[in-house]
Amino acid sequence: DTAVSQTPKYLVTQMGNDKSIKCEQNLGHDTMYWYKQDSKKFLKIMFSYNNKELIINETVPNRFSPKSPDKAHLNLHINSLELGDSAVYFCASSRDSDAFFGQGTRLTVV
């Protein structure tokens, strides 16, 4: 049973395309996150949702739009992809403090 699952695991796409990454957690957690890990391996928070409501938006470009249809799902849609968007995107969920992460989506924009 995968606690936090995200799809796809790998995504290669051309500049200018629009793509989505899906995330689901079966832990019953109220809070979900999207993190970006760039080539320097720094893990930076992008968004945090609590019970489907946006709590944190860390000055992410408007091209990134999260959507939480219910508290078990947090999807990430990216418009007009740019080369600099290439990174690993991690979804995570938590109840009170520490977080469980998905396996990551390795996005490569060419």
Place this chain on the structure above:
Amino acid sequence: RKEVEQDPGPFNVPEGATVAFNCTYSNSASQSFFWYRQDCRKEPKLLMSVYSSGNEDGRFTAQLNRASQYISLLIRDSKLSDSATYLCVVNILYGNKLVFGAGTILRVKS
């Protein structure tokens, strides 16, 4: 100043060595603290929470000094399997926001 700072390393140590990692955080309102471990091309996973009284889990000991805003991790009797990146993580008081340090690379060699 970064919210969470760590020495990036790498720390290259022989098997059996004791190694210590340090971390400082800038937000005095931080409420909970963790060490995560991230293996190459994998997601971060919780290693242990960190408490003011200090806590131990087998060969791993974590300490928190709130006055100095300082967190440490001590690994005794290092194993080859301990090779990974160790991430210092702080949960900021406002909203659910886990802030990650850049990570410290540990390489244990035989």
